Amino acid sequence: MKFNQLKGGAALSYVIIFLTNIVGLVLTPFIIRSLGSAEYGLYTMIGALVGYMSVLDFGLNNTIVRFVAKYKAEGDKKGEENFLAHSFIMYFCISILVTVLGLILYYNLESLYSETLTADQFDKAKVMMLLLIFNLAVSLPGGAFGGICYGYEEFILPKITNIVRYVVRSILVVVILLYGADSVGLIILDTIMNLLVIAVNIYIAFKVLKVKIKLHKFDKTLFTSILGFSLWLFVFAIVHQLRWQFGQLIIGLYYSTSIVAIYAVGITLGNYYGAFSSAIESVFLPRAIQMTVKNIPKKELTATFIKISRIILIILLYILGAFVIVGKDFVYFWVGEEYYMAYYYAVIIMVGLTPILSQGFANNILEAKNLLAYRGKLLLGLTLMGTLIGIVVVQKMGVFEMIVTTVIFMLIERGIMFFYYIKKANLDMLRYYKEIFPLFINCFLIIIVGLVCNNYLPHKSIFILLLSAAIYSVLYLIGSVAIMTKYEKSLLKLVAVKTPFLRKFF
Template sequence: MSKINQLKGGAALSYVTIFLTNVVGLLLTPFIIRSLGSAEYGLYTMIGALIGYMSVLDFGLNNTVVRFVAKYKAESDKQGEENFLAHSFIMYMCISLLVIIVGGILYFNLEYLYGDTLTPDQIGKAKIMMLVLIFNLALSLPGGAFRGICSGYEEFVLPKLVNIIRYIVRSLLVVAILLYGGDSISLVILDTIMNLIIISINIYIVIKLLRVRIKMHTYDKKLFINILGFSLWLFVFAIVQQLRWQFGQLIIGAFYTTSIVAIYAVGITLGNYYGAFSGAIAGVFLPRAIQMTVKNIPKKQLTDTFIKISRIILFVLLYILGAFIIVGKDFVFYWVGEEYNMAYYYAIIIMIGLTPTLSQGFANNILEAKQLLRYRGLLLLFLTVTGTVISIYLVRNYGVISMILVTVFFLLLERILMIPYYIKNANLDMLRYYKEIFPLSIIILVSIIISFLKIYFFPNRNLYVLFGSMLCYSFIYIGISILIITTYEKELFKSLLFKIPIIKHWIN
């Protein structure tokens, strides 16, 4: 398949993956919760978060593989590529050994960490899950290198297609296992088996189809240093992500029951779905925008592009946020049940905190293109570690919501502190940016007003009211959008609308 077709096919399959992840996830999560029960679902997510936190021990190496393989391929340096991969897999072997050591330490200290909140039966299940997941992670980290090699070779379609098939099969098997009485241990065993199958397929693609070889030609100490140097900031950003969203489950599990962990996990899940929508939009516009940063683009043109992309992302995000404010409480009730009511408030706070970061991704891409990640990396690490330390104190005394508020506070603080850096180093006119973005805030004010009216006039839950509120909000949202939409956005909307087959046929 040609390079262009690989890119187009890979992009199309990325959207299919996003759609499947969100839709199937929304359908599957309540089924898993009801099948396992809140306590066991909380245990399942907590141990998953613990092992997920260990996944940062890859030190950003998977993304480094993509970058270096693409570089050697562009230079037609087959020997350099083989030598680099040999060095990389030596590092992966060390990382897998580190995972086993760290995992072993955690395994033998589970009673000490969670003895006050977990029952003996839960401790036993947690230990079995940990053993399976440590084995899974020790193989998955080096296995991920083969997916990275595919990306470096711009072989997107087959690996993504395999991943989609895996997601569908895994979802069907989860349903079957739980219907036949399976528990959380069954699910982690299933995930491990599926992982091994996918790694084997990716190895076949790399070795047999792409004919890539891993061979040590000469030992190169400088190459190790270069690999680690490139991986460092990717590792920092991964640490930040884990501290923000995964570490919370470990903290809560140390002070509260696994049922409380489960409610927090549902709130985080809804926040992740929210972020996925912006990823789909950003994927369309950001590649073109990144290319602009390597040229000497004037400040006005760069800011224009930044504003265009941010506004388009915000139109989508604010619609979702507004809709969730209005009907989210009812949605959570019908989705996972009354006991998860607090997840609605967790999700709203998380969504508000994520909105500025998700909509300003272009500014971060400029920094990445200019290799100016150090300042933001250090700032994020400092703020996130500070927030985590404060959260550990607050969550014990003031509950889970205090931890989420602290996380979001530091998320928003990072956005504020980055403004001078964007102005100076990314060459962006941030004052004009906020001036042109501000009108969109009207949408949230309208959402809050509609939400209060809905609560006042329709205090009881009703599916008809839920869908009626969504319909009413959608019409009002479209009306407000028409008033504040720019010419560029109007033309873009028309071009996208006319690509829909039924509308295109009706017009013609």
């Protein structure tokens, strides 16, 4: 049963990633055209404003997964009940804090955005703020029930619920927008869908898993343990919000909501890019833990790191190269000509994310060794510096320069972590860069060829876009195969044999 849950949960995770990316790509331009650039920018800006408070979860959801799994493995039902009671006391306090902070923002909206929002936009922004504050205040503690399910290794039912929610929500978004709904209508829909998902997870926790929540005794030490485990998860959540969501809030202070919308599209493309690696990276945390416990030699540990990183890079660099070559036309057909700057935003974001995403296994090793504190402090410090400088840059120069500033600080973090991985993660980073370098050269050369050829081809043509993408794919495949390891070629052959179109070549 446990194996089926793990296997089924993993498979459903890939389904969710696929749905999120494919449906998002289809739905985003429809939402933009239905709302208009100005209202879509308002919708993303207010969403980011309230969403920024979601970090007040303090990483409790993931903490619940770990602690519930621990108590379940120990057979300590009383300890589990007491832990959950403490968690929900904390969630109750967090919900009150979210409501208070949200109302403070609500009553200061006009002073914050008096230079950029119209009277009609203020009216909609206020309604959206109240709905989102309610949504967040309920969703934070409500999300704990999903964490309880995962702690019990009940993956299939919650993930099926999320898939159904996503599909139904996507259909209803199209329906209500066709009938003239606006951004407020979208938030009402999301609130209803969130409440339904929470209700289903509550049913699974109480009725299927027979979970009980009971305060047997108040334990300050347990409170400290919960907060201590959650601290660095909280820091990483803050870093994510500062890097990407905070930009929408700052841009909204100095530019129109239409500019915010263009930035939001660039961020969306960057998030899609990151999703391709997360499916691979998440699978390898147990491997990192096992190798750390067994004290695997440096040479073998580095070899595993390189093997995983190269697989991720082959995928990421293919996507990056394709987007650099055909991305302008893709953005044109996807969301419209007025969003052309989103192409440049997305390219810079993808460049900054590539070294981070491809080195995820190194971070898994740090997590396995309980060494996340250093990277957490480093990330928070550099991100705060980048954010403060970005605020000045966006005022004096523009949005593109603000994103470049963010990416520079991301790359500085990678440079510093180079030495930390050597010292603490026991990795041979010089060997690592030597073995991944050919992948970058292959991608770079093909991009140069593609961009040169683009100068002689007509643009804003779907046929040319598809033809260019196909030619690039063939060239990238040929170049990659020439520098692939035996292991990578075996994986490619396995994929090809299961693909009818490619089967005849293998």
